[in-house]
Every structure is written in C-alpha cells, then in structure tokens.
Amino acid sequence: MCTLEKRGNLFLLTLTGDNEHRFNPDAIATILSLLGQAKSQAKRGSVLITTGHGKFFSNGFDLAWAQASGSLTGAAERLHQMVESFKPVVGALLDLPMPTIAALNGHAAAAGLMLALSHDYIFMRKDRGVLYMSEVDIGLSMPDYFAAMVRSKIGTSAARREVLLSGKKIRGEEAVALGIVDSAAHDSAEGVVEATVGLAEKLAAKKWNGDVYASIRKSLYPELCEILGLKATIFATPKL
Amino acid sequence: MCTLEKRGDLFLLTLTGDDEHRFHPDTISSVLSLLEQAKSQSTRGSVLITTAHGKFFSNGFDLAWAQAAGSQTGAVNRMHQMVESFKPVIAALFDLPMPTIAALNGHAAASGLMFALSHDYVFMRNDRGVLYMSEVDLGLPLPDYFAAMFAAKIGTSIAKRELLLSGKKIKGEEAVALGIVDSAAHDSVEGVVEATVSLGESLAAKKWNGEVYASIRKSLYPGLCAMLSLTAKIAASP
Numbered sequence: 001m002c003t004l005e006k007r008g009n010l011f012l013l014t015l016t017g018d019n020e021h022r023f024n025p026d027a028i029a030t031i032l033s034l035l036g037q038a039k040s041q042a043k044r045g046s047v048l049i050t051t052g053h054g055k056f057f058s059n060g061f062d063l064a065w066a067q068a069s070g071s072l073t074g075a076a077e078r079l080h081q082m083v084e085s086f087k088p089v090v091g092a093l094l095d096l097p098m099p100t101i102a103a104l105n106g107h108a109a110a111a112g113l114m115l116a117l118s119h120d121y122i123f124m125r126k127d128r129g130v131l132y133m134s135e136v137d138i139g140l141s142m143p144d145y146f147a148a149m150v151r152s153k154i155g156t157s158a159a160r161r162e163v164l165l166s167g168k169k170i171r172g173e174e175a176v177a178l179g180i181v182d183s184a185a186h187d188s189a190e191g192v193v194e195a196t197v198g199l200a201e202k203l204a205a206k207k208w209n210g211d212v213y214a215s216i217r218k219s220l221y222p223e224l225c226e227i228l229g230l231k232a233t234i235f236a237t238p239k240l
Numbered sequence: 241m242c243t244l245e246k247r248g249d250l251f252l253l254t255l256t257g258d259d260e261h262r263f264h265p266d267t268i269s270s271v272l273s274l275l276e277q278a279k280s281q282s283t284r285g286s287v288l289i290t291t292a293h294g295k296f297f298s299n300g301f302d303l304a305w306a307q308a309a310g311s312q313t314g315a316v317n318r319m320h321q322m323v324e325s326f327k328p329v330i331a332a333l334f335d336l337p338m339p340t341i342a343a344l345n346g347h348a349a350a351s352g353l354m355f356a357l358s359h360d361y362v363f364m365r366n367d368r369g370v371l372y373m374s375e376v377d378l379g380l381p382l383p384d385y386f387a388a389m390f391a392a393k394i395g396t397s398i399a400k401r402e403l404l405l406s407g408k409k410i411k412g413e414e415a416v417a418l419g420i421v422d423s424a425a426h427d428s429v430e431g432v433v434e435a436t437v438s439l440g441e442s443l444a445a446k447k448w449n450g451e452v453y454a455s456i457r458k459s460l461y462p463g464l465c466a467m468l469s470l471t472a473k474i475a476a477s478p
Contacts, residue, residue: 099405120401155396179396206407209379213405216376219387220400 001027004034009204010197011038011048011098018054023111024062028085035092044207046098047200050119051193057104058112060134061086083143086111090145091228093118094218097210099203103196104181105189110134114146117153120217121199122181123192130169131180137167148224155179241267244274249285249444250437251278251338258294263351264302268325275332284447286338287440290359291433297344298352300374301326323383326351330385331468333358334458337450339443343436344421345429350374354386357393360457361439362421363432370409371420377407388464395419 005012013034015021023031038048052058066078093100093115102116104124109132116122116131124131133150135142142150142164154160159178162168172184186192218225225231245252253274255261263271278288292298306318333340333355342359349372356362356371364371375382382404394400399418402408412424426432458465465471 120405153397155398179398182398203406206377208376208407212379212381213376215381216387216404219382219384220391220397220404222387222391 002030002034004037006041009045009047010200011041011046013038013048013050015050015052015058020056020059021052021054021112022059022062022064023082023086023115024065025081025085027062028082028089032089032092035089035096038098039092039096042097042210044209045204046210047204048096048098048100048119049103049193049196049200050100050115051103051189051196052105055106055128056112057102057106057108057129058115059107060110060112063138079140082111086114087143087145087228090114090118090149091230094221094225094228095214095230097214099200099208099213101196101200103193104129105192107132111146114149117149117180121196123183123186123196123199124172124175124181125186125189125192126172126184127187130171131163131175132169133164134167136165145224145227148227152221152224153180242270242274244277246281249283249287250440251281251286251288253278253288253290255290255292255298260296260299261292261294261352262299262302262304263322263326263355264305265321265325267302268322268329272329272332275329275336278338279332279336282337282450284449285444286450287444288336288338288340288359289343289433289436289440290340290355291343291429291436292345295346295368296352297342297346297348297369298355299347300350300352322351326354327385327468330354330358330389331470334461334465334468335454335470337454339440339448339453341436341440343432344369345432347372351386354389357389357420361436363423363426363436363439364412364415364421365426365429365432366412366424367427370411371403371415372407372409373404374407376405385464385467388467392461392464393420 002013002015061079061082066075069075069078100119101121102119104116104122106129108116113131113133150160150164154163159180162170162178175181176184183195186195218230242253242255301322306315309315309318340359341361342356344356344362344364346369348356353371353373390400390404394403396419399420402418403410403420415421416424423435426435458470
C-alpha cells in the first residue's frame with residue numbers, strides 16, 4: 001500500500017501498486033504512521049519525497065468504500081470519517097521537520113491533490129497526469145481544511161477559481177502557469193523523480209534545523225495551521 | 241547613521257556610511273525618530289524615499305551586539321529587544337501619511353528586507369544586491385510580525401517558499417518575477433534612485449490627502465495592522 005525508504009538523507013514515501021491509491025481508513029492510517037516514523041528519524045539535512053507508482057498519484061478518497069456501507073447515511077458517515085482522519089495527514093506534512101517534495105507520477109485528484117499541495121514543492125509530468133478537484137462535478141462541498149489549503153497555497157483568485165469552480169483537469173504546463181506546481185518539465189515519471197532527488201540533495205546539503213524549518217513553514221500558513229490544530233512558534237537556540 | 245532631507249515634496253531617508261547598516265537599538269531609535277519627523281512635516285503631495293550608501297541596504301539586526309552580551313540568555317534578551325523595538329518602525333511606515341518607496345542600493349536581508357517591504361514600492365538594482373531571509377540558515381524562527389508581513393505582501397505560495405524556506409539569495413530579475421519588488425531595471429545605484437525620484441514626483445503631483453492614503457494602505461493589510469496595533473479607519477471629509 002505504501003512504503004517508507006531511506007536513501008542517505010532522503011526519505012522516500014511511495015504509494016505502491018498500479019491502482020488509484022485511493023485513501024480509505026487503512027491507507028490513511030498507514031501514511032500517518034510512516035510520516036510519524038520519518039519525523040522521529042529526522043535530523044539536520046533530512047528531506048521527504050512522496051511519489052506513487054502507475055497512472056495515479058492519488059485519485060482521492062475511497063468513495064466505493066463509502067458507498068459499500070449500503071445506505072445513504074452510512075455513505076455520508078464513511079465519507080465524513082475519511083475527511084476527519086485525513087486531516088492529521090495534512091497536519092503531519094505541514095509539521096514535518098524537513099523540506100517536503102511531491103513527485104507526481106500521475107493524476108492527483110481531490111484528497112490526492114490535497115496530499116500533493118501539503119508539500120513544500122510539487123513536480124509533475126509534462127506529458128501525463130492532471131490535477132483535478134472533482135468536488136464541484138460530484139456535488140460534494142469542500143471540507144474546511146481543503147478550502148483553507150487552496151486559499152493558502154494557490155495565490156491568485158483566477159487560479160483558485162480554475163482549480164475549484166471549473167471542474168477542469170489541469171495539465172502540467174497550465175499548473176505551472178497557474179503557480180500551483182513548481183515544475184512540469186519532464187516527460188516521464190523517472191524524469192520527475194530524478195529532478196526531485198536533485199532538488200532534495202541541494203536542500204539536504206543546507207543541513208537546516210528541521211524544527212526551525214517547520215516553524216517558519218507553519219508561520220506562512222497561520223489560518224490553515226489553526227484549522228489543523230498546529231502551533232507555529234517554537235523557541236530555538238539560534239546559530240548567532 | 242541615518243539622515244532625513246527634504247527635496248521639494250520628497251523626503252529622503254538615507255542610511256549613511258559604507259557598512260552593513262545593521263539595526264541596533266540606537267539605529268532603530270534614530271530611524272523611528274526621523275519617520276516621526278517626516279510624518280509631522282507631511283503635506284498633500286509628500287512622498288518618502290528610503291535608500292542607503294554602499295553595498296548594503298541593510299543586513300538585518302545587529303547579531304554581534306546581541307552576542308556581545310556574553311551569555312546565551314543575554315544574547316537572546318538582546319535579540320528580543322531588537323525584535324520588539326523594530327516593530328514600531330514597521331508600524332510607522334505603514335502609518336506614514338504619504339506614499340513610500342524603497343530604493344535598494346544593495347543587499348537587503350532579514351529585518352533589512354522587512355524594512356524594504358514595509359514600503360509601498362520597492363526598486364532594486366539589476367546588477368547587484370540580493371534579497372535574503374537568513375532565518376532558516378541561522379536557525380531562527382520568524383517573529384510574528386515578520387510572518388504576517390510576508391503573508392500580506394507576498395502573493396504566491398511559491399514566492400513565500402522561495403523567500404523564507406529556501407535560504408536563497410534572490411537577485412533583481414527573480415525578485416521581479418516573484419512579485420516581491422516592483423523594478424530591477426537599473427544597473428547602478430544612481431539609476432535606481434533616479435527612477436524612484438521620478439516615481440516619487442509623479443505620485444507627489446497627485447496631491448493626495450496623506451491621511452486617506454495611509455488609511456487605504458492599512459485597510460489592505462488588516463492582519464498585519466492588528467499585530468502592529470494600527471487602526472485603519474479615519475473619518476475624512478471627501
């Protein structure tokens with residue numbers, strides 16, 4: 001389902017298997033646990049790269065699991081359960097004491113796009129893969145922390161509208177133009193991963209204090225952090 | 241250390257001397273005092289241009305003075321003192337009843353960059369000088385009003401990340417592309433100052449009511465103003 005490997009300074013979190021990597025309670029719990037592991041092993045120079053196998057980075061929550069409850073109320077409850085349990089995953093990423101990079105191998109939709117946006121840097125493919133917030137098409141309103149993430153991370157009103165209110169499937173070049181991702185320069189998953197490893201090695205070489213890095217990161221997104229129950233200030237001994 | 245001159249409608253605030261123009265308690269009081277002077281002498285059409293001499297606009301707080309305290313606690317106290325006393329300087333700029341322009345002669349780092357960003361317009365050189373938020377490299381978290389400034393003044397998440405989480409030294413062209421500064425078109429200090437004087441003169445010609453200008457400016461940054469204890473509303477007779 002997902003794995004955490006260590007390669008020198010880099011933590012590589014991979015959503016494995018050639019499927020849609022949908023977030024059901026088990027997947028969510030596993031990811032949260034692996035992020036906890038990365039946090040506990042973090043030191044100066046650590047960097048996280050998150051990627052997936054196959055056509056999808058992640059296609060969002062497991063709506064089929066929600067519907068399998070057999071009733072409308074049951075489905076709503078299961079969806080609510082996934083929305084609530086995914087919030088700590090986003091919180092864990094914003095809190096992670098190291099730079100974070102999402103290397104999108106393929107499509108990122110709804111909660112899958114939220115996972116990507118929770119990273120400091122996003123690289124996607126040029127040739128394949130779209131970003132898609134499906135909520136407006138499915139008729140689902142936005143969880144509070146999803147909206148806060150989009151408000152925090154997507155700068156212009158026009159870009160926010162394109163992402164949330166158009167039902168558009170946004171490809172690499174447009175995602176860069178809208179300021180949503182950092183790069184869509186590579187025509188293969190390997191190219192994207194290689195580029196993210198290159199960036200990660202440069203960031204790792206800075207040997208930053210991870211707690212300070214996380215503190216500065218959180219101070220950039222006070223509204224989102226409040227919704228996620230994260231505190232931004234820490235007392236650090238500076239390198240004066 | 242710093243001077244305030246008047247040239248017609250323009251107030252010119254200059255950080256003098258060919259050094260790093262670090263903000264130390266004495267410099268901070270001088271700058272605050274000169275800003276208050278500009279405020280008291282302001283009339284319709286007044287404009288402030290802030291610049292400096294030498295290679296640096298300002299390289300931030302005087303960390304050497306903090307360390308000279310002789311102990312870790314002493315150093316932290318001195319840092320805290322500078323962070324707290326600098327807040328009114330930022331507030332004074334946001335409150336200033338006239339348009340403000342920063343003409344960066346050189347490098348602006350940490351609180352030096354905060355000082356620049358507190359102006360309505362920022363011009364820098366194309367050929368020399370970088371913007372640098374050193375905190376991530378020094379291992380210092382951001383004071384609350386610094387974070388609020390960046391949230392207010394820097395629009396995209398990518399620009400915020402590049403400035404605060406990459407330890408990057410950002411040159412003129414990139415600073416314009418990231419939307420942090422207005423211009424990096426000139427290859428000399430004289431060019432930058434000339435351009436800012438020219439902008440200053442076209443703003444001065446509008447003969448705006450400075451109180452109203454300041455009120456509108458503050459209303460753009462409610463979060464930051466709340467943190468700086470600035471109130472945005474005034475009653476003006478239009």
